[in-house]
Structures are given as C-alpha cells and as structure tokens.
Amino acid sequence: MTASLILLAAGVLLFEAVWTQTGHPANSWWKTLSGELASRPVDDVWVLTGAAVAAALGLLLIVLALTPGLRRVLPLRVPADSGGPIDAELDRKGAALLLRDAAMRVPGVSAARVTLRRRRVKVRADVRFRDTSDVKADLTEAVDREAHDSLGLARPPKPVIRVHRTPA
Template sequence: MKRRPRRSVPALLTALVLLAGCVLVTVVTVQLILGERPWISYDAVAATLHDLHWTDLLPAVAGGVLALLGLVLLLAAVLPGAATVLPLDGLFDSGAARGGYRSTLRAAAAGVDGVSAARVKLRTRRVKVRVETSRTQPDGLTDAVRAAVTDRLDRIGPATRPAVAVRVRAPRRTS
C-alpha cells in the first residue's frame, strides 16, 4: 500500500490556463457574432504574427518558455511523489499516514531526557532526526535519541526499515 500524492497543483494550474483561454475565445466569438467590437481584434493578432519571423527573439523565447513549461508538467505527471501512506509490515495490507509517522517519531525523540526540541525528516531509506538541547555537554544524547527512535520504529513495524541518523545541536561551551 503506497499511496502517492495527487498532482493537484499542476492539474489545477493547467486547467485554469485552459479555462481562461476558452473563456477569452468564447467571449470574442460571441462579440463577433453580435456585431460588437471584440476585446481582441483578430486582424491585429494576425498582422502581428504575420510580421514575426522564426529567427526573431520573441518566438524563440516564447517557444523556449512553453517547452520548459511542458517539460515541467510532463515530469510532474511521470515522476512519483513522496508516498502519503507508508506501508507497514504484517499480515494485513496496512499503512501509516506520513504525518502521523513523522509525529510519533518526533514524540519519541522529544521524550528523551535533555531534548528541548526535535525535528524529523522522512526520506525513502532514512529518518533524519535533529534535536536541540540546553545541555552544554550532550555526551550520550545522540545514542539515547537513536535508541528511542529505533524502539519506536520497532513498535510501528514499517515494511522497509529506514536507517536512523541523529544530529544534536547544543549551545556553545563557555569554558
């Protein structure tokens, strides 16, 4: 069970641009049918485009921008995003939400004596834990946080076991 995120933002932006273009064409067409002066004159657009050459700067820049936009949309559609539900090991097809997974690991790290704040980043094969402490000598804190997070991972039981990396941030020594 690896649910992937929906590509809502690229799809929404593409739909809005296409909708705006369709609305513009529809309004200009209705204005022409009714015999009114259109917002955009077809003759002016055709004359401007007729005067441009392929070797001019404007068509090259516009083509490059449109090609880059198309490539970005294609990559957004093809490349997988981060899983929103991470699979768990067990008899049943089950998973843990990414936010809940992160917050329970953060709570395990923050529960260690001497930790004042903890941040957790989930990667594909690694969990990065960054803790802050007010201790001036944080000896052994890295191992204690790693043990707490590893214990919590044992309780959760992920399908693929990530490696745990811990960094401790302590105030400078004033000796």
C-alpha cells in the same frame, strides 16, 4: 516502461536518419517507411489514426508523470498470522510526528525536528542539558525502537541523528 519503448523507437529512427544522411545505404525498412510516409496525404485514415494514438499516449504519459503515487505513505509490516494479504499503510507526516514525540521524551532534548523518508529518518535535536554524546545515543535508541516496534513499518528507516547544544 512505455517511455523507455518510445525512447528506444525514437533513437532507432534518429540513428537511421543520421545514417542515411551521412551517405550510407538505407535499410529496406527505412526505404519502405519513408516511401509510405511520403506518398500518403495528411488526411489519410492511417496517418490520422497514428497521430491520435501518439497524442493519447503522450497525454497518458503526462498524467502518469503528474500523479503523486504512494510517496506520502509508508507500508506497514503484516503479521505472519494474519491469514491473508493485508495492505496497511501509514501516513508519512503522522509517522514523523510519532518519531518526534519519541525524540522529545529523551531527557535533555528541548526541541526536535524529524524528516522521514522511505529509507532514512533525519532527527535534528537541540540539547539543553546533559552531554550531547549521551543524548545522541539515547536519541538513536529511542527513535530506532519507535520505528521498529511502535510504528511497525515493513522497512524501518535508518536513523540519522544530529544534536547540538543550545545556549541556556
């Protein structure tokens, strides 16, 4: 939100500067602002205060951009009878391991790799025996059941299943 406001203010200033440089009459606020900035010395208290605020705001935006946030955790479903607000989260790597274990329990799967995102879970499985379409159907059911029932995620991810046969 702060970055959007700064972008909007910078865009208005840039537009007004280009507008006046192309021969159009300047607005009164632009004349006042440019007159004040031209008449004040660099060591004026208001100029130094404005520079300090701009620097602090820039540093805050850099810190916010570099913080990871909650990308590595998935929110869990809260039971209706809990009585109050509960914040429960599950680590994404742990959830991916549980889904991989569920995929490995499907008959015919010899290896499975799981990538878990917020909205989608990608499962790539190697099939040693059985028909790949049967394994894919069983794998979709197993991963979907595990994501909905066992993990208890607030928004269960949509499974994307890819299977391929490995030579025996």
